[in-house]
Amino acid sequence: MSKFTLAIVAGASAAVGAATTAAIYGMGGSRRQTPNEATTITTPTTITTPSATRTSVERPVPGIRHDDPNIPGPIIPPVDPAGIFQYGFPGPVNDLRSATSLTSAFDRAKRNPHWVAEHITPASLLLRNGDRRHSYFAEDPAIPEKFRAKLTDYARSGYDRGHQVPAADAKWSQEAMDSTFWLSNMCPQVGDGFNRDYWAHFEDFCRRLTSFYPSVRIVTGPLYLPKRDVDGKWRVSYEVIGHPPNVAVPTHFYKIIFAEDGKAGGNVSLGAFVLPNDVIHNDKPLKDFEVPVEAVERASGLEFVGLLPPARRRRLCQEVNCSVIVREYAERQRAIMTPPPGQKGGSPGTALAQRIVQALVFSAIWRHLM
Amino acid sequence: MSKFTLAIVAGASAAVGAATTAAIYGMGGSRRQTPNEATTITTPTTITTPSATRTSVERPVPGIRHDDPNIPGPIIPPVDPAGIFQYGFPGPVNDLRSATSLTSAFDRAKRNPHWVAEHITPASLLLRNGDRRHSYFAEDPAIPEKFRAKLTDYARSGYDRGHQVPAADAKWSQEAMDSTFWLSNMCPQVGDGFNRDYWAHFEDFCRRLTSFYPSVRIVTGPLYLPKRDVDGKWRVSYEVIGHPPNVAVPTHFYKIIFAEDGKAGGNVSLGAFVLPNDVIHNDKPLKDFEVPVEAVERASGLEFVGLLPPARRRRLCQEVNCSVIVREYAERQRAIMTPPPGQKGGSPGTALAQRIVQALVFSAIWRHLM
Numbered sequence: 001m002s003k004f005t006l007a008i009v010a011g012a013s014a015a016v017g018a019a020t021t022a023a024i025y026g027m028g029g030s031r032r033q034t035p036n037e038a039t040t041i042t043t044p045t046t047i048t049t050p051s052a053t054r055t056s057v058e059r060p061v062p063g064i065r066h067d068d069p070n071i072p073g074p075i076i077p078p079v080d081p082a083g084i085f086q087y088g089f090p091g092p093v094n095d096l097r098s099a100t101s102l103t104s105a106f107d108r109a110k111r112n113p114h115w116v117a118e119h120i121t122p123a124s125l126l127l128r129n130g131d132r133r134h135s136y137f138a139e140d141p142a143i144p145e146k147f148r149a150k151l152t153d154y155a156r157s158g159y160d161r162g163h164q165v166p167a168a169d170a171k172w173s174q175e176a177m178d179s180t181f182w183l184s185n186m187c188p189q190v191g192d193g194f195n196r197d198y199w200a201h202f203e204d205f206c207r208r209l210t211s212f213y214p215s216v217r218i219v220t221g222p223l224y225l226p227k228r229d230v231d232g233k234w235r236v237s238y239e240v241i242g243h244p245p246n247v248a249v250p251t252h253f254y255k256i257i258f259a260e261d262g263k264a265g266g267n268v269s270l271g272a273f274v275l276p277n278d279v280i281h282n283d284k285p286l287k288d289f290e291v292p293v294e295a296v297e298r299a300s301g302l303e304f305v306g307l308l309p310p311a312r313r314r315r316l317c318q319e320v321n322c323s324v325i326v327r328e329y330a331e332r333q334r335a336i337m338t339p340p341p342g343q344k345g346g347s348p349g350t351a352l353a354q355r356i357v358q359a360l361v362f363s364a365i366w367r368h369l370m
Numbered sequence: 371m372s373k374f375t376l377a378i379v380a381g382a383s384a385a386v387g388a389a390t391t392a393a394i395y396g397m398g399g400s401r402r403q404t405p406n407e408a409t410t411i412t413t414p415t416t417i418t419t420p421s422a423t424r425t426s427v428e429r430p431v432p433g434i435r436h437d438d439p440n441i442p443g444p445i446i447p448p449v450d451p452a453g454i455f456q457y458g459f460p461g462p463v464n465d466l467r468s469a470t471s472l473t474s475a476f477d478r479a480k481r482n483p484h485w486v487a488e489h490i491t492p493a494s495l496l497l498r499n500g501d502r503r504h505s506y507f508a509e510d511p512a513i514p515e516k517f518r519a520k521l522t523d524y525a526r527s528g529y530d531r532g533h534q535v536p537a538a539d540a541k542w543s544q545e546a547m548d549s550t551f552w553l554s555n556m557c558p559q560v561g562d563g564f565n566r567d568y569w570a571h572f573e574d575f576c577r578r579l580t581s582f583y584p585s586v587r588i589v590t591g592p593l594y595l596p597k598r599d600v601d602g603k604w605r606v607s608y609e610v611i612g613h614p615p616n617v618a619v620p621t622h623f624y625k626i627i628f629a630e631d632g633k634a635g636g637n638v639s640l641g642a643f644v645l646p647n648d649v650i651h652n653d654k655p656l657k658d659f660e661v662p663v664e665a666v667e668r669a670s671g672l673e674f675v676g677l678l679p680p681a682r683r684r685r686l687c688q689e690v691n692c693s694v695i696v697r698e699y700a701e702r703q704r705a706i707m708t709p710p711p712g713q714k715g716g717s718p719g720t721a722l723a724q725r726i727v728q729a730l731v732f733s734a735i736w737r738h739l740m
Contacts, residue, residue, distance in 0.1 A: 075499060075543045079489035081473040084587050087628065087638075088676030090475065090485050092464060103451040105460065109594075109671030115460050119449035129445060146668055173445045217454050224479075226610040234615035237607040240596040245604035246668065258457065268457075298516055298616065301479030306458030 095143055099179035101170035106140075108147035110248035112187045115221040115302060116164035122210045125169070130177030132167050140184035149183040153242030159249060160196070162189025164220040166203045187222045188241055188249040193279030199253070201324035202275065205286065206257060212320055213269070214262035222250030223274060223299050252276050254296045256304045259316055268308055271316030272296050282326045290317055465513055469549035471540035476510075478517035480618035482557045485591040485672060486534035492580045495539070500547030502537050510554035519553040523612030529619060530566070532559025534590040536573045557592045558611055558619040563649030569623070571694035572645065575656065576627060582690055583639070584632035592620030593644060593669050622646050624666045626674045629686055638678060641686030642666050652696045660687055 084090070094114065095106035104116040139148055154161050164185050170176040179185075189195040209216045226234040239249040252274050259269040272293040273286070297303050305313070316322065454460070464484065465476035474486040509518055524531050534555050540546040549555075559565040579586045596604040609619040622644050629639040642663040643656070667673050675683070686692065 075545075077470045077546070078494040078497065078542055079471075079491060081471065081487050081489045081587075082468055083489060084473060084487040084589060084628070087678045088673055090487075090589065090672045090674055092462065092475070092484055092671055093673075094462060098452055100447045101449075101451065103454060105462070107671065109669070114462055117451050117454040117460075119451045119453060121449060124448040127448065146664070147671055172448055175445075176447070217451075219454060219460065226615050234610045235607055236610055236618065237605055240604045240606055245596050248606065258454070294516070299479070301477065301517055302461045303458055303463075304460055308457045 095147075095184070097140075097142060097184060099176075099182075100173065101176040101179045102165040102185060104164075104184060106143055106147075106184050108143070110222075110224075111147065111149040111153070111242075111246055112222050112248055112250065113164055113184055114300070115219050116185055117217065117219045118165040118169055120169050120207060120210055120216050120218070121214060124172045125207055125210055127172035130167075130171045130174040132177060134174060135167065135178045135181045137161055137181050137183065137186070140182040143184055149186065149247050150242065151183070153247045154183075154186075154188065157188060157241040159188035159241060160191040161186040162195045162199070162253075164253075165218075166200075168203065169207065187253070188239075188247060188277075189253070190277050190279065193281075194275075194277060198280035198282060198284070198324065199275065201282070201326055202255070202273070202286065204327070205322070205324050206255065208325070209257065209259050209316075209320065213259040215260040217258040217260065219256040219258075219304060221254055221300065221302075222248070222277075223252040223254055223296070224248065225251050225274075225299060227251075250277050254300070256293060256296060257316055259319075266312070267314050268312055269314040269316040269319050270305065270308075271322065272304075274299075282324070286323045287317060290322060465517075465554070467510075467512060467554060469546075469552075470543065471546040471549045472535040472555060474534075474554060476513055476517075476554050478513070480592075480594075481517065481519040481523070481612070481616055482592050482618055482620065483534055483554055484670070485589050486555055487587065487589045488535040488539055490539050490577060490580055490586050490588070491584060494542050495577055495580055497542035500537075500541045500544040502547060504544060505537065505548045505551045507531055507551050507553065507556070510552040513554055519556065519617045520612065521553070523617045524553075524556075524558065527558060527611040529558035529611060530561040531556040532565045532569070532623075534623075535588075536570075538573065539577065557623070558609075558617060558647075559623070560647050560649065563651075564645075564647060568650035568652060568654070568694065569645065571652070571696055572625070572643070572656065574697070575692070575694050576625065578695070579627065579629050579686075579690065583629040585630040587628040587630065589626040589628075589674060591624055591670065591672075592618070592647075593622040593624055593666070594618065595621050595644075595669060597621075620647050624670070626663060626666060627686055629689075635682070637682055637684050639684040639686040639689050640675065641692065642674075644669075652694070656693045657687060660692060 092108060095108070097104045097106070102116050102118050105114040106112075107114045137151060139150055141148075143149075161183065163180055164187060165180050167177050167180045170180050189199065206216065206218050224236050224238050226236045229235050236251070238251050241247050241249060254272065254274045257269075257271040257273075259271070261267045261269075270293055272291050272295070273289045274291050274296060275289050293305055462478060465478070467474045467476070472486050472488050475484040476482075477484045507521060509520055511518075513519075531553065533550055534557060535550050537547050537550045540550050559569065576586065576588050594606050594608050596606045599605045606621070608621050611617050611619060624642065624644045627639075627641040627643075629641070631637045631639075640663055642661050642665070643659045644661050644666060645659050663675055
């Protein structure tokens, strides 16, 4: 399929989320050489410094501007653009955060994380020292106030405070679980049909990987993807919630999964998925959302596997059956989501209560080819 | 005017660009204390380390997981989230660039700069060693290929390759001027009516400041601002150009002006302006686009004056008349914009040629209160 053919796969719906991502970002890299790259390559092997070809009289005196075009050699810059740093480094600052349960970087312009990394193992998931009912959503005081997402920004927004690293992955200590409840680990997520449903099943899929791999790392984050508009132009369009409007509602979310074989310098099975921040039917195959890692890199401006040699890379979905298992999740979520007094905990009421719990197991058999 | 009153000033048109920016970002900072900030404040003055209160038997052994809730003390984390860095730092990487004419940071997700800083002085603007006709637009090889804006991305996009640091500010050497032509100093800008007109007059305003201040620093960059949609929700919406679509078209541009009095530790007169990336009529007062610096900070996620003590700050538009002077700019631009063979240089043809050059000076008298 050509780049152009892929590029016309439009839209950001559940049906075409992965295809769009791949179409827009995955295939774009025509590797033509720019004039500048060519210049770099043709750097002469014999380098003559300017001072070696001029007499001491011709050499510009530091601090004295040399603006006579008849005198060869470099001009002493009359300005100092980097002097702006005397007023502070403009940024962006990533607010790199390292907690027991996660490591993350924050996007101050959108008041969402750029990415949140976690690590789970068979042993860590067996521990049950933390209880979600004792954790509370909280603004992150490590982020400067004017760039911080607020609890009030989410209130009555219609969106869940969607964990990027799930609380359920950090049950090994209460402190670890608590540290997943900072708003710097949240993005506005569609609740019913996504955060409380398909996305939750997807998180469960990640945990199940520890049945096959001794160590699993997951990087999760938001995306803001363009789609083709009625006028044929591509546009990024996303809601902004809060008072004033300042927290971006991502159009999509990604997870990059690193399933490690547990050996030093061993194999790493990679899976990259992009899901729309929208209702996804439970019968939608997870594999429909699989994309090349590079597609997420191009879309997010991030790099996830720069130091992982290609020889160590495997494809996760060739080793395990990449599909979600729909369990009685809605019931469990309803119990969990009931907010303590004074806390908003989503709107799990009527719509969710009236749902028929889907207990069908769409894919109970896992292939494990290791 | 209350926060709420300001917040309902909607839209992103030329008429309300500044008001919207201030409304959305400038006034949002309710400084209520979060529970976490309170916790920080109430840190006990007497600190007891956990090891001092437990016997050596109770102390967790490093490497051995301590998951018995009956034993007090911290749990040795069974996971290592920061271990993700073995595969590389995800980023974002700012691609900080330091050239003779500018210093900048790049936004790899949007393929535009975050900000570009420059420095001009009366002396630097007098020098005429660089000629724009000898400079060529070029992709920036310092940006990794997959995050770099391409010449082909701009081709037939309908947008100008809009300098953030203007070429005309770097005439002091050809190399300085050349270094303003990297695409990492460009954003897609509306040509007629903006980049070649009002924005150019605004750049001229900045240069004229050197008549009153011995040293002027300017930080320029793009913004992607929300506006209120027909459904009452706030949305950010911007076009993305290129093949595949990957270079964002900003909705607005900002300039933060630092007019220095030339004394060490002296006064700095600040001006912040936000203009829509759209046609702006020449009779629109520049002051209509003035915003608090903090409004640009909230909107961009950047900080511009963090290390500038409030006592040293002055307000630029209280010292000089902040207004553009419309000169015979279109004629000059037409000569400049004629592209060399094989290069796209905008579409300066019919529309611009047919324009009546406005030579009226709207505001020839500058107040200088210094």
